[in-house]
Amino acid sequence: MRCIFHDRYSWEEDMKTAFKFLAAAAAFSMVGGAAYAQTLKIGASLPLTGGFSVSGQKHQEGYGLCVDLINERGGILGREVELVVSDNRSDNATAISQYERFINVDGVEAVFGTFSSRLSFPVASLLARNGMVHALPAGGALGIYTQGHENIYYFQPNAAEYVGASVSALINDLIPEAERPQTAAVVSADDFFANGVWAGLLGEQVIDAADNSLVADLAPGYLAEAGIEVVYSERWPEEGFSDWLNLANSIKRSNAEMIIGLTASAEEAVQLTRALATVQAEAKLVYFSQGTQAEFSEGTGASGDGVLVHTSWHKDAPFESILGGEPFSNADFVAAYQEAYGAVPDEDAAIPFAVCQGIEQAITGVGSTDNAAMGDWLSSRTPDEPVRTILGRFNWDERGLPVDKPFLMTQWNGGNLQFVYPTNEFEGVSPLVYPKNGF
Secondary structure, three states: OOOOOHHHHHHHHHHHHHHHHHHHHHHHHHHHHHHHHOEEEEEEEOOOOOOOOHHEEEEEEEEHHHHHHHHHOOOOOOOEEEEEEEOOOOOOHHHHHHHHHHHHHOOOEEEEEOHHHHHHHHHHHHHHHOOOOOOOOOOHHHHHOOOOOEEEEOOOOOOOHHHHHHHHHHHHHHOHHHHHOEEEEEEEEEEEEHHHHHHHHHHHEEEOOOOOOOEEOOOOOOOHHHOOOEEEEEEOOOOOOOHHHHHHHHHHHHHOOOEEEOOOOOHHHHHHHHHHHHHOOOEEEEOOOOOHHHHHHHHHHHOOEEEEEEOOOOOOOEEEEEEOOOEEEHHOOOOOHHHHHOOOHHHHHHHHHHHHHHHHHHHHHHOOOHHHHHHHHHHHOOOOOOOOEEOOEEEEEOOOOOOOOOEEEEEEEEEEEEEEEOOOOOOOOOOOOOOOOOO
8 A cells, every 4th residue: 555644744743732632621621511521431342252262352452552552641532541342252142232232331432343244244233323433443344334334434455355456466466477376276264254355356246135236246356357267166164164174175186276265264264274284285376364363373384384365454564643642653553562462463453453543533533422523524534634543544435445445465484474565665575485385
């Protein structure tokens, strides 16, 4: 993604002054004759246990770190922020009931989104009915954004259906035409997000499950546009799948030059990688939709080397942002996270941190926690006056999807997740290893 910083200094000074003014004003404000509540409650239902627990726990860390740093800077509008987190156990019904409780019992004034499209889809309807701003850290299925919900904002580069554009661009830009893979095996979890990436790669139609209307026709698909023939495709059940070795053997028998694994979680990416290594299934190029987490490298070792994964964030991308009215860089985030948790962050912590930044900027931008006003403010962002986060700049279209934000492409090599594409945007880009080691 291209970052333009020509207006950074004047904009930051204006925001710094605004934050200080609003914080001071809020400290002395009276609402209906009573002072503002001492704390500003924000609720987040997260999958801290269950199938999405690895990502859910890191989302809690990202939200928690952001709130802690905001409070160190004086809170929001002079009020200390209290983060209210509940474990939805990776379950839809539980997530819905927890957001209902946040709004109707706990008295939260804003919410942070949950993890995964499967959980975010039903939560989106609930939050829309209650007039809450819905900032999503994860939930890329296009169908979430075509229901007509107001005040919904996705804090990743694009919907799942369009992830394939970044994969195709990498192939076209970095691999000489005569050396590109000609065939692909595509395997996928039967999962909201994974199915979206599948639809874009294979050129399928996206249908609204509510009324069977056409959402998007993605033909011919990103693989066909790149001249790659799909010679094997298979989906596994959303939950309880364990037949990884048979799946890996089927991939091997296809002799595909590219392997695409659209997993629902990092844990599934580990299982698929291990199975491919066990049966010695090799390919020129391997791309997974999940696997940026350190747990992937720890669980796969050398067999994970060469695997490509798209991402919304990388520590070497020099995005500049705002936190508490002050400049806050990607390097600042990495240092703060390491101090708090003793590890290098990955995108599962960075994305929710960015969501928190967006909500803070919206509340400060309107001077209140009126969610309708916050939504108007977020919807009015432009490329020159965006929300500024550690994921870069954000402004959204009428559906709630970011405008002009391609994904970053990364590759595991030697236990390091290296930033490999695009090559002309930032420093710190590593060369693509191709063909994959072992092919």
